[in-house]
Amino acid sequence: MEVIFMNRLSRMSDQNEEHAQLWIGEEEGEWHLGWTRYEEGDRVDAIWYDGSSWDELLHVYRHQLAIQMGEGYRPLLQGLFHENDDLKSRSYGGQRLHCYSELYGNEGLYMDLCIWRRKRAASDRKAPYFIATNRLLRLISAFVPQSIDELMQLPGVGENKASEYGAEWLELTNGLERSTSFPLEWVYTVLKEQEYESWLYKQREQKYKQELDRFTTRKQVLEGMKEGHTLEEIVNRSGLSRRELIELLETLDLEGYDTDCLLDAELAVMPEEEQEAVWSAYEELGDTFLKPVLHKVYGGEKPGGSNLEQVYERLRMIRIRFRRHTETEQNAG
Structure with missing residues (x-):
C-alpha cells in the first residue's frame, strides 16, 4: 500500500x-x-x-x-x-453564548422549559421547534433572564418572541437563584478557548455525521436500484420510509439517474388506463399539488379500497416521469 x-x-x-x-x-x-x-x-x-x-x-x-x-x-x-471551516468567523457572538449554555445550563430549568414548550405546541397546534428551539431553551436555562430586557439579550429572542412567550418564560425563571448577570459580555472571557473549540468540533461532528448518513443512504438506494431490488427491499436496506425513498427518487431522477426499472416494477400493478388518467390530470392541473390530481382521477373516494397513502405513492411515482418528460420537451423546444 x-x-x-x-x-x-x-x-x-x-x-x-x-x-x-x-x-x-x-x-x-x-x-x-x-x-x-x-x-x-x-x-x-x-x-x-x-x-x-x-x-x-x-x-x-x-x-x-x-x-x-x-x-x-x-x-x-x-x-x-x-476541518477548520468557519472557526474564525464563528469565534465570537452568539456561538460562544450557545457553547456556554450547553456546557453550564440548568438541566432542571431546561426540562421545565421543554415541558412548557410541549404543552404550548399542543395548544397552539404548532410544531415544538416553531415555539422555541432547543438552543433557545438552553440559553434561557443557563442565563436565567428575569426581565423582558434581559430576555431580549439572548440570541433568537426578538420582539415577537418576547411579546408572545416572554411572560410565560419569566414565570419559570423568576425567583430562581443565578450566579451570573446581564449583560453577557463576561462569557467571552470566562469561557476557555479550549473548551469552546472542542464544543465547535462537536457541532462539526454532528454535521459531518448527518452528511455521512445521507451519503450512505444515497449509496444504498443507488446500489439497490442497480441490483433490481423492489421499493420495499430498498426501504428495509436503507432505513428510509417509503415516502422518503420516493422523495429521494425524485431528486435522483432530476440528477440524471435511471429510475425507470424501479418505477416500472412498482407501477406494474396499476392499470394502464389509470396511469394515463393520472398523466392527463397532471397535464391539465399541473404537478405542484397532488390532491387536485387525486380528486380529478378518483373523485372523492379512495379507488378500489386501496390505502390512500399507496395511492399518493403511485401519484408521486408517475409525477417523477411526468416532470422528466416535461423537462425533456422544454429542453428540446
Missing part, C-alpha cells in the same frame, strides 16, 4: 502530550483511511475506511477527524479537507 497523505496530531492529557497519525493510502484501486495512536510506547491502529469511493472516504474522514478534534487532538497541518 502506498501512503499518499499523512498528518500528525497531538493533544495534552494530564500534562503529557499524546500523539497520533491520520493517514490515507491506496492499493490496487482501493482507498484506505486509518488512525494510529501512540501511548506510552504502544501503537494502536484503527481502520476507518476501506473501499473504492474517494467521496465516501472524505465523508468518513471529516466525521472521524471531527470526533478526534472534539476530544482535544489538533493537527500539525491545519485547514486540510475543511
Whole structure:
C-alpha cells in the first residue's frame, strides 16, 4: 500500500502530550483511511475506511477527524479537507453564548422549559421547534433572564418572541437563584478557548455525521436500484420510509439517474388506463399539488379500497416521469 497523505496530531492529557497519525493510502484501486495512536510506547491502529469511493472516504474522514478534534487532538497541518471551516468567523457572538449554555445550563430549568414548550405546541397546534428551539431553551436555562430586557439579550429572542412567550418564560425563571448577570459580555472571557473549540468540533461532528448518513443512504438506494431490488427491499436496506425513498427518487431522477426499472416494477400493478388518467390530470392541473390530481382521477373516494397513502405513492411515482418528460420537451423546444 502506498501512503499518499499523512498528518500528525497531538493533544495534552494530564500534562503529557499524546500523539497520533491520520493517514490515507491506496492499493490496487482501493482507498484506505486509518488512525494510529501512540501511548506510552504502544501503537494502536484503527481502520476507518476501506473501499473504492474517494467521496465516501472524505465523508468518513471529516466525521472521524471531527470526533478526534472534539476530544482535544489538533493537527500539525491545519485547514486540510475543511476541518477548520468557519472557526474564525464563528469565534465570537452568539456561538460562544450557545457553547456556554450547553456546557453550564440548568438541566432542571431546561426540562421545565421543554415541558412548557410541549404543552404550548399542543395548544397552539404548532410544531415544538416553531415555539422555541432547543438552543433557545438552553440559553434561557443557563442565563436565567428575569426581565423582558434581559430576555431580549439572548440570541433568537426578538420582539415577537418576547411579546408572545416572554411572560410565560419569566414565570419559570423568576425567583430562581443565578450566579451570573446581564449583560453577557463576561462569557467571552470566562469561557476557555479550549473548551469552546472542542464544543465547535462537536457541532462539526454532528454535521459531518448527518452528511455521512445521507451519503450512505444515497449509496444504498443507488446500489439497490442497480441490483433490481423492489421499493420495499430498498426501504428495509436503507432505513428510509417509503415516502422518503420516493422523495429521494425524485431528486435522483432530476440528477440524471435511471429510475425507470424501479418505477416500472412498482407501477406494474396499476392499470394502464389509470396511469394515463393520472398523466392527463397532471397535464391539465399541473404537478405542484397532488390532491387536485387525486380528486380529478378518483373523485372523492379512495379507488378500489386501496390505502390512500399507496395511492399518493403511485401519484408521486408517475409525477417523477411526468416532470422528466416535461423537462425533456422544454429542453428540446
